[in-house]
Amino acid sequence: xxxxxxxxxxxxxxxxxxxxxxxxxxxxxxxxxxxxxxxxxxxxxxxxxxxxxxxxxxxxxxxxxxxxxxxxxxxxxxxxxxxxxxxxxxxxxxxxxxxxxxxxxxxxxxxxxxxxxxxxxxxxxxxxxxxxxxxx
Amino acid sequence: xxxxxxxxxxxxxxxxxxxxxxxxxxxxxxxxxxxxxxxxxxxxxxxxxxxxxxxxxxxxxxxxxxxxxxxxxxxxxxxxxxxxxxxxxxxxxxxxxxxxxxxxxxxxxxxxxxxxxxxxxxxxxxxxxxxxxxxx
DNA sequence: GCTTGACCCTGTAGTTGCTACAGGGTGCAT
DNA sequence: ATGCACCCTGTAGCAACTACAGGGTCAAGC
Ligand SMILES: [Zn+2]
Ligand SMILES: [Zn+2]
Ligand SMILES: [Zn+2]
Ligand SMILES: [Zn+2]
Numbered sequence: 001x002x003x004x005x006x007x008x009x010x011x012x013x014x015x016x017x018x019x020x021x022x023x024x025x026x027x028x029x030x031x032x033x034x035x036x037x038x039x040x041x042x043x044x045x046x047x048x049x050x051x052x053x054x055x056x057x058x059x060x061x062x063x064x065x066x067x068x069x070x071x072x073x074x075x076x077x078x079x080x081x082x083x084x085x086x087x088x089x090x091x092x093x094x095x096x097x098x099x100x101x102x103x104x105x106x107x108x109x110x111x112x113x114x115x116x117x118x119x120x121x122x123x124x125x126x127x128x129x130x131x132x133x134x135x136x
Numbered sequence: 137x138x139x140x141x142x143x144x145x146x147x148x149x150x151x152x153x154x155x156x157x158x159x160x161x162x163x164x165x166x167x168x169x170x171x172x173x174x175x176x177x178x179x180x181x182x183x184x185x186x187x188x189x190x191x192x193x194x195x196x197x198x199x200x201x202x203x204x205x206x207x208x209x210x211x212x213x214x215x216x217x218x219x220x221x222x223x224x225x226x227x228x229x230x231x232x233x234x235x236x237x238x239x240x241x242x243x244x245x246x247x248x249x250x251x252x253x254x255x256x257x258x259x260x261x262x263x264x265x266x267x268x269x270x271x272x
Numbered sequence: 273g274c275t276t277g278a279c280c281c282t283g284t285a286g287t288t289g290c291t292a293c294a295g296g297g298t299g300c301a302t
Numbered sequence: 303a304t305g306c307a308c309c310c311t312g313t314a315g316c317a318a319c320t321a322c323a324g325g326g327t328c329a330a331g332c
Binding site: 076080114 | 181184185188189191192193194202205206208209210211212213214216217220221223224227228230231234235237238240241242244245248250251252253254255256258259262263264265272
């Protein structure tokens with residue numbers, strides 16, 4: 001499989017595939033006589049793992065650890081659990097933070113009654129946190 | 137006011153203040169004989185506006201537009217409203233996306249029963265989106 | 273046999289919003 | 303005069319890509 005096929009098979013940008021190779025997330029594949037990268041099924045499933053994990057929000061370093069783990073099938077899977085649980089907690093924290101932001105923004109947007117910038121409640125609210133009802 | 141005082145007054149890193157000046161978000165202040173930046177109240181309130189807007193998640197370019205608007209008090213404030221409303225919608229979209237992610241992650245994490253990596257349901261789920269119940 | 277177009281290669285620079293130096297100058301107290 | 307806190311410029315780093323520039327390869331069609 002050439003890089004374009006792998007790209008289509010996994011929905012990954014070609015430049016991203018080369019990037020993953022450069023940072024050591026994907027192993028360097030064999031090359032054809034013309035120096036083209038030549039991938040097999042193992043590459044495809046490894047890249048799918050990476051993309052799916054990225055889609056779920058894991059960082060590259062987290063994925064690196066998860067790949068190390070799955071490369072070593074006899075190891076205890078506790079670390080995978082820890083990484084995934086920590087990530088879940090981060091997502092929850094991020095949601096909580098965005099919800100506070102959303103409520104504050106909705107309050108701010110709702111105050112605009114039109115008119116000139118000098119009288120705009122939106123601009124006033126952005127200039128002074130004391131108009132806010134939440135910490136953020 | 138020297139840059140350190142402005143930094144303390146607004147809770148902004150000194151390097152960040154210089155960065156904002158470099159990208160044209162804050163006007164270059166006067167300098168003392170020793171070439172130190174010297175700020176006044178107008179700078180302080182402009183920087184507060186910037187920081188507060190950043191805390192609310194606006195991008196630098198959005199803040200640039202908002203500042204242009206507030207520099208021109210006779211202009212109609214409709215654009216401020218549009219920027220803030222668009223940003224609110226983005227925050228809502230991001231929350232919705234993270235909620236989907238959180239639910240999927242919670243499902244994945246909940247499936248780990250311990251044991252070796254070869255049998256881990258977390259690693260299995262990360263490798264194959266077909267185990268997922270949502271699009272993400 | 274020669275061109276056209278799709279594909280591939282390397283290497284580098286750009287994105288966002290900062291943050292962290294390195295290597296130097298200034299100002300005040302002891 | 304020497305320490306220390308503070309200031310200056312300029313550059314490089316972070317995450318995770320993305321976008322070229324400038325070149326090579328290969329099969330199809332004329
Ligand atoms: Zn308004
Ligand atoms: Zn606020
Ligand atoms: Zn497990
Ligand atoms: Zn999935």
